[in-house]
Amino acid sequence: MCYDVTYLTQKKQKYAKRHPEKDLSALEKLFDEKGNPVEPIFHISGFDHPKLPVITNENPDEFNLFQWGLIPFWSKNEKQAHEIHNKTVNARGETMFEKPAFRKAAAERRCIIMVDGFFEHQHQKKQIVPYYISLKDQQPISLAGIWEEWENPEDQRKISTISVVTTKANPLMVEIHNNPKLKEARMPLILPEELESEWLLKISDKVSEDQVKSLIQPFDEKLMQAWPVKPIRGKKNKSQSKDIIEKYEYGEQLGLF
Numbered sequence: 001m002c003y004d005v006t007y008l009t010q011k012k013q014k015y016a017k018r019h020p021e022k023d024l025s026a027l028e029k030l031f032d033e034k035g036n037p038v039e040p041i042f043h044i045s046g047f048d049h050p051k052l053p054v055i056t057n058e059n060p061d062e063f064n065l066f067q068w069g070l071i072p073f074w075s076k077n078e079k080q081a082h083e084i085h086n087k088t089v090n091a092r093g094e095t096m097f098e099k100p101a102f103r104k105a106a107a108e109r110r111c112i113i114m115v116d117g118f119f120e121h122q123h124q125k126k127q128i129v130p131y132y133i134s135l136k137d138q139q140p141i142s143l144a145g146i147w148e149e150w151e152n153p154e155d156q157r158k159i160s161t162i163s164v165v166t167t168k169a170n171p172l173m174v175e176i177h178n179n180p181k182l183k184e185a186r187m188p189l190i191l192p193e194e195l196e197s198e199w200l201l202k203i204s205d206k207v208s209e210d211q212v213k214s215l216i217q218p219f220d221e222k223l224m225q226a227w228p229v230k231p232i233r234g235k236k237n238k239s240q241s242k243d244i245i246e247k248y249e250y251g252e253q254l255g256l257f
Contacts, residue, residue, distance in 0.1 A: 002090055002143070002164045002188035004119035004232060006132070006245055007052060009040035010140060015053075015063075015114065018140055018193070022055065023062035042244045043119070043232050046089035046164070054162060056111040056147055057200040066111070070163040071150040072101045078152055081159075091146055091163035093189055093216035097209075102163065105146040107203055110212070112196055113143040113164060117245065118188060119232055122176045124250075130233075131176050132245045133226040144189035144199050144215065165189040170218035176226060190219035 015022075044050045051065040069085030088101055096102040117134035118141070135141055144165040151158050169177055169185035177185040191199055195215055203209045227247040 002118050002120075002166060003046045004043060004130075005041075005046075005052075005115045006043060006117045006119075006134075007041050007115040009042060009116050009242075010138075014140060018114075018142075019055065019063075025062070040242075042242055047086060049085065052162065053114045054111045054145060054147065055114070055200075057109065057202065060197075060200055063114075064160065066147055066160040066162045068162055068164075070101065070105065070146065070148050070161045071159060073104065073148055073150055075150055076153070078154060081150060081152070085161060088161075088163050090166050090188075092186075093144070093165045093167045096146065096163075096165065097213070102146060105148045105163075107209075109147045110199055111145045111147045111162060112191065112199065113145040113162060114140050115143060116140055119229070120173065120176050120187075121179070122228075123178050123180060127250065129228050129250055130231060131226045132229045133173075133176070133224060136223055136225045142191040142193065142196055144191050165216070167216050168218055170221040170224075172221035172224055172226060173218070187218060189216060191215065192219070 041050070046068045049067050049069045051067050053063050054066045055063060067085075068089060070088040070091070071081045071085045072088075075081040075084055084101060091099075091102045091106070096106040117132055119130050119132055122129050122131055145162045146165060147160060147162045149158055149160050165188070166186045167189045169187045173187040174185040177187065179185075198211060199215055201208055201212055203212060228250060229245060230243070230248040232244065
């Protein structure tokens with residue numbers, strides 16, 4: 001799954017290089033004039049419902065900031081919206097085209113969510129150890145997402161929200177995401193740069209639908225890196241310093257790296 005991420009910790013130039021045609025105006029306030037992040041987020045939980053930088057199929061030439069935790073357009077009121085978006089941080093790629101909360105967004109509103117890395121917990125012999133996962137080339141990660149716009153009937157305020165799409169885990173993530181209570185290991189759906197535009201394709205028939213669905217598969221583990229980090233959960237572990245993504249030794253561990 002994907003509940004914890006790092007984002008906007010890299011220089012603006014890296015995002016611009018990855019998407020040179022995109023309008024970065026929505027992100028300008030988060031960076032200083034030298035391109036350094038003003039408020040880097042070294043760890044945030046999806047259950048805090050932060051705003052993440054996204055590129056949507058509706059506006060593929062610009063970045064937007066959407067809230068994490070999808071609220072379906074049919075949500076009746078603020079109470080129901082709150083209850084739902086705590087359950088929609090992730091959307092299972094294999095079933096999102098059928099699930100009521102996700103199916104319209106999956107068919108019509110897909111997006112790319114830009115992060116620098118994400119966290120997952122490994123169950124070891126005597127403890128649960130968080131790992132930080134990123135790309136070996138240190139480039140931003142393009143996560144596949146779906147988005148929705150909901151209008152609050154109480155004040156007509158419109159809220160744009162997202163879910164991170166997940167898929168079956170690759171061998172690296174199988175070893176890390178080894179929660180014995182789960183039926184299978186999962187990972188966020190990472191899009192190779194050359195396939196990003198296909199994720200944003202308009203679905204107009206069965207052929208285009210199958211083309212989008214064919215992208216729901218594990219990312220190449222050879223392009224990823226991971227290491228254990230200090231605990232990230234709990235009030236005492238709300239650090240926003242870089243050391244939260246640095247390697248941390250726990251003593252006796254399973255032989256992963």
